Amino acid sequence: MIVVTGASKGLGRAICERLLAKNVEVFGVARNVDGLPFPGMRCDVSSADEVKALAQALKKQGAKVTGLVNAAGIASMNLAVTTPATVSQNIVQTNLLGTIYCCQQIAPLMLRHKQGSIINFSTIAVALGLKGESIYAASKAGVEGFTRAFAREMADFNVNVNCIAPGPIDTSLLKGITSSQIGKIVSQQIIPKQFTPDAVADLVELLFDPRSSSLSGQVLHVGGA
Template sequence: MILVTGASRGLGEAVCTRLIERGERVIGLARSTNGLSFEGIECDVSDYASVKNAARTVKKFGEPVTAMVNAAGVASMNMAVTTDESTVQRLIQTNLVGTIYCCQLFAPILLRQRQGSFINFSTIAVALALKGESVYAASKAGVEAFSRTFAREVADFNVRVNCIAPGPIRTDLLRGITDTQIEKITSQQVIQRQFQKDDVCDLVELLIDEKASSLSGQTLNVGGV
């Protein structure tokens, strides 16, 4: 069984679809499960009680958890000085705190079974220090720092923790971003092209697989930096 947050849209939904196609049982976690074409549990990752209830529900299934993919996230492309207080709080609470809650509260399931993998989503905006994304990048830089340390904390239990940091991929998060702006970002990558949802799904499959058993505490930047 594989758990995926942010399952109702964007990369989370794409990951769910890919994993189901390869025969996995996937449980999608989302604030609303209305309209999901696969199994789902309502869960707001920014709310501790909601994540705790979701973890209890999963535990009752009594089925091993192969991996948890933390794809839930929000974005806001603003200069720091023009980002209002509520947006700052929303970015940090959802992207960073939400990821911590999910790792913290679902970890006991993986630790007891002494195997499994966490895959947390960051952004290439961290490594590239993209202008106009300072608060968003800060929330995701926290995810990367947390993941590196958390990987050491769970390593003795044969549990791995890695991050995937996508570049600009056309999802709801990029609503309003022009092709010119996207090209400006991709020009800073090692591989200077825009990647697709499938490219991210490929990396998720890799990190879940035992062939990646030597990887933990790493961040894979899509496109390279």
């Protein structure tokens, strides 16, 4: 079973659909799981208690968890000096601490089987230092640092930990960002084009393939940086 956070929409939903198409058992996690066409559970990853309850529920049902995708995340494009403290806190709490909480609670479910793969999500804004995304980039830079160190901690248990850092992908996270702004970001990528959620799902599929077992602690940029 692969646990996917942010499974109700955007990249999380696209990843779930790709895995299901490959006959992989998926368990979706989101703040709203109404109408999900696959098993799931409501959970706000920014809450340590809710993530702990999620892990306990999976353990109780005897789930054999072999993978985790931390796709849940929020963004706000604004200058740092004009970003309210509550917004900054929510971004860091969800993107960075939410990822850490899920890894802390779900990884132990893999350790008993001594196999697994964890995929975290960053953003190309970290590598490019994008103007107006400093708080968001800071939260995701933390995810990248955590990924590298956590990969070393998990190596002895045959659990790989990697990170995918997309450029602008056509999801709800881009709401409020103009096509001109998106174009400027895309132009800075090595491959200057806007990719679809399917391109991200391709990388997820690759990282769950046994042939990529030599990769851990890596940050893969969709579009290149």
